[in-house]
Amino acid sequence: MRSLITRPRALAVMLAGAALTFSPLGGQATAQLPVDQLDDCFVPPASAAAKGGHGPDTRDVSATEQKAIEARTAQILKAKAARGIGVPQGALAAANVPVYFHVMRDAAGNGDVTDSQITQQMAVLNKTFAGQESSAASNTGFTFSLAGTFRYNNNNWHKDKQSSTYRKQTRKGGANALNIWLVDFSYLGIATFPWDYPRNPGIDGIRVHFDSLPGGSIANYNLGETATHEAGHWFGLYHTFQGGCTSTNDGVGDTPAQSSSTNGCPEGRDSCSLPGLDPIHNYMDYSYDSCYNQFTPGQSTRISDMWTAYRA
Template structure:
């Protein structure tokens, strides 16, 4: 287990759905979801059309769309550079990201997490994006600061129902703010991409199973690395297996191509005949939390570019 320290945080209470007292519910939530019942460890919804963590909202990004996104990103970076908004060559964008955590409890208090768990989750984000879990990991230059914690009692929201509506009602901050909604659903997490922000800013952010936070109850996925994985999408990273065994793959040169997602931590796995073993330790694969330990330097460069293009 990694050592985590508690950081200062802000607690706010909003009323939604059933009555909510002004004394936060304490202790661990009792709802559990075994890892083998998670139908899909992560999915990325279709931006503006995202409505709730179910199959109808799941989409793959085609090769043609992927190419169009890269072209659009290049255009935006060029236009911003012309206006003096650019990162010097060889450098990376760096910022402190305000994080708003929305705890979606049901009327009985299921789905609640402690303030300590939330603080520990912020620590995990800071550790992973700083490259502190491995000597091979890149420091992305981004840090995270808890800007507010909001607790709601709403049976529908707790189960990620009406998600487009509840996100628009509760989201805080601008394009640079990471909103995390903690819910109880059949996934570990769901994320929006930065290039979808302009079309539908109200749903921008990540939804994470509340029991995946540090100290949660989902075996192999309770060290807080799900939020790191989903935040990677929020910054503009694809899965390392995006597009399968292709040279384009995830648009990152130093993540070897892989044909399919990883399960567990199979050292030496090689699912693709292109050079390199599968990057099973990369946060953008589907490995166990304990297996994850790095973003690569080129992923860090992509995060910098996507931040500059879409979130500044």
């Protein structure tokens, strides 16, 4: 996860008394709530804390479960290959991913972003997944196209309350569609994993703080790289510090193990006795947006495998 501050998240409660209406203009949707259900507006501090200070931005995966996921993925890929589904040996999957933005505003319009910001965010996704931010970066082969933008007025949804409910009510597309909900919460972003899609498809996607988009107000985290980080999880990547200083680590051979997440952009950081410096420039660490610049070839291979197994 990329976290802004450390405060408890509100427990999800069922939405009551909300009427969802759809505007004929621009495909926008509006959900209205009674005034007495308004929430106070939380404004992130100017000096945002390191991402991860509030817990993981994906559900915890133990070493035992991680091993089971890898075994299950291998079985699925083998079965698909036997049916002629998948990619040739040594090749990588490639696809154009439809992206749906859900802008969760409150009744006063707080949390809105401009169409230009969404366009810029799409450009960041296409640039980062194409490996265009560094000569050391890998081109994953995946591109992104804007499939729709929907705006809602709902004070609870804006604050990421009833998140399971609002995602199930608003999510678009199938397993291959990336849904991005823009909300105001104490995180920078939260994501689901691809292997969880069959169990709960209605909540699949990523939630991103609206002020982390290009032009947002969160210092050090307003270049749009939060969406790249969370989309990495959505494609099946762990944090580079998954498992700490272990040989298994994040399941990717060319991302050196690290004992903990990064804050800022500390060149030469080496938190682990295993070979290699900490991969602070990797999108799956917790570095500043300006520090990020790459996915590795190994991560591209993992993205390909996970896409083929769970999203293709």
